[in-house]
Amino acid sequence: MLVEKLENLKQEILAEIDKVDYSLRKTLTEIRVKVFGKSGHLTMFSKGMRELSAEERPKVGSLINSVRNAIEERLTAKEKEFENLELNERLEREKVDITEPSKGVLKGAYHPILDVTDKLMDICVSLGFSVVEGPEVESDYYNFEAMNIPKNHPSRDMQDTFFINDNILLRSQTSAVQAREMETRKPPFKIICPGKTYRNDSDSTHSPVFHQLEGLVIDENVSMADLKSMLTNLMKRLYGEDTTIRFRPSFFPFTEPSIEVDVSCPSCHGKGCTTCKGTGMLELLGAGIVNPKVLEMSGIDSKKYRGFAFGFGLDRTAMILNSINNIRYLYRNDIRFLNQMK
Numbered sequence: 001m002l003v004e005k006l007e008n009l010k011q012e013i014l015a016e017i018d019k020v021d022y023s024l025r026k027t028l029t030e031i032r033v034k035v036f037g038k039s040g041h042l043t044m045f046s047k048g049m050r051e052l053s054a055e056e057r058p059k060v061g062s063l064i065n066s067v068r069n070a071i072e073e074r075l076t077a078k079e080k081e082f083e084n085l086e087l088n089e090r091l092e093r094e095k096v097d098i099t100e101p102s103k104g105v106l107k108g109a110y111h112p113i114l115d116v117t118d119k120l121m122d123i124c125v126s127l128g129f130s131v132v133e134g135p136e137v138e139s140d141y142y143n144f145e146a147m148n149i150p151k152n153h154p155s156r157d158m159q160d161t162f163f164i165n166d167n168i169l170l171r172s173q174t175s176a177v178q179a180r181e182m183e184t185r186k187p188p189f190k191i192i193c194p195g196k197t198y199r200n201d202s203d204s205t206h207s208p209v210f211h212q213l214e215g216l217v218i219d220e221n222v223s224m225a226d227l228k229s230m231l232t233n234l235m236k237r238l239y240g241e242d243t244t245i246r247f248r249p250s251f252f253p254f255t256e257p258s259i260e261v262d263v264s265c266p267s268c269h270g271k272g273c274t275t276c277k278g279t280g281m282l283e284l285l286g287a288g289i290v291n292p293k294v295l296e297m298s299g300i301d302s303k304k305y306r307g308f309a310f311g312f313g314l315d316r317t318a319m320i321l322n323s324i325n326n327i328r329y330l331y332r333n334d335i336r337f338l339n340q341m342k
């Protein structure tokens, strides 16, 4: 009776396995559970062995084993067969046609701002400057007060600043690193700081995010003559030997005296064109002799030391060097534009 039942089960399950085709391959797992699972058919038979007599038990036991092996073998064979089919299907699906023409690789290009920053850093490092960085989220103290721009002073209006609260702001000038460096360094030293700056300003030549490069030299006996000769050297290396440089008196709260520096327009070589609005010259940077008040506020003895400083607009420099007429091109992230700059 039992032997017959086992034999029937075997035939029934084997037939069931044979019937499973590839599209229903998941049912193999169901069959596995149905036969070998916790309350599967064969498991139940094994459990039932307890009720058998001592002489029946080995006979039935070995029959159960042979049924188990037969089913297991058939299941495994079928699973293997489906695995192979699945693999072939995947290989077919993921086949790479190596004869197909390529779509081409989009190559990036150096961004013009990064390019002038690198050029200026190279020149300055060759002149003995160290490169430093400062925070873009800055305190009112370093951005303004330590630069001799007190709270409520009208000179603050020169820079329309993004305030985060009364004391924290997005730095409006890289000059903010001056006091930080003066507080921590022992003179003499020469530093430059390139980086992002922020002002509420937006038109074809202004962007709310822009870039500056600040320079600061502190030493005994530095003079306006040193500043002029250094900037002349720097400008000629950036714009070419034949560049004419003009120094004009100006005003900045942190320098006294202050100057602005113009160079002959590289597009027309001083003759006058649309880039320079017919003047033949382009305004490039502010500079000056560091106001002794600024030195003292940062703990530098203004009787012993003097300094000069300068601040470049990097976006403007990049625009002039690459004849870009709208600052927005620098921020559009258009690969076609970048590739033109190569």
Ligand code: DAH
Pocket (backbone or CB within 6 Å): 172, 173, 174, 175, 214, 215, 252, 254, 255, 285, 286, 287, 288, 308, 309, 310, 311, 312
């Ligand atoms: N911080 C000034 C600005 O953003 C530029 C500047 C002028 C920097 C004179 C200097 C300087 O270091 O000496 O308009």
